[in-house]
């Protein structure tokens with residue numbers, strides 16, 4: 001019998017988890033909401049590195065791992081790749097395609113935080129949509145800048161930064177209000193792909209604002225790769241029926 005371990009933390013993963021029966025396990029890091037209405041079992045928290053994951057795969061008799069973590073959750077993806085190789089468990093992944101620039105876009109790639117700081121040096125009102133990373137730099141904000149940082153954290157901010165604790169999806173109307181209220185002049189983003197958080201890019205385009213895009217991390221090869229939850233679920237259903 002196939003027993004699936006689904007590595008989650010994304011909307012795609014949750015959509016797949018909704019299609020899994022009680023025989024399978026949905027795993028979350030524990031940073032966000034934990035669903036309570038799934039048929040499959042849900043476990044929360046890290047495995048304890050590669051060795052911990054190998055031990056888990058063996059103890060739970062997992063026969064297939066599906067990595068549906070966020071494209072920037074590269075450590076978990078690397079650990080899954082290494083652990084599956086050791087435990088001889090096949091690894092599939094949902095690899096959400098990156099957003100592509102459209103006519104009118106002004107995207108500037110940055111490899112890391114240092115490059116982000118360089119790229120925004122001449123701007124005054126950046127909007128950060130990178131998750132929590134900017135919170136570690138709130139004491140370094142130049143006097144010429146006021147930051148708006150959107151992330152899942154009820155951080156109080158400071159005199160040079162407002163933290164917007166909000167969870168997607170975000171729509172065009174709401175993004176326009178945020179850009180107006182915060183007088184945004186540059187956006188800093190991960191290239192997450194998908195629909196839930198792409199409206200900010202459309203607003204940047206219509207206002208001709210630059211977007212500093214943090215480069216995607218390299219992810220390990222997997223046995224089968226899917227571009228969305230629906231195609232992964234199709235393949236899973238086929239595999240679970242046979």
Ligand code: NAP
Nearest residue numbers: 008009027028029046047048049069070072073074075076
């Ligand atoms: P990460 O750097 O790749 O992983 C850090 C550690 O968190 C992993 O080594 C693992 O701990 C644990 N972990 C991550 N995902 C897990 C899962 N699904 N189940 C059990 N343990 C997990 O990941 P991250 O960037 O901190 O992201 C954490 C979670 O948030 C991920 O599940 C990801 O899908 C989700 N998320 C991330 C982003 C993002 O921008 N990075 C955005 C949206 C959602 P051990 O080594 O102890 O096993």
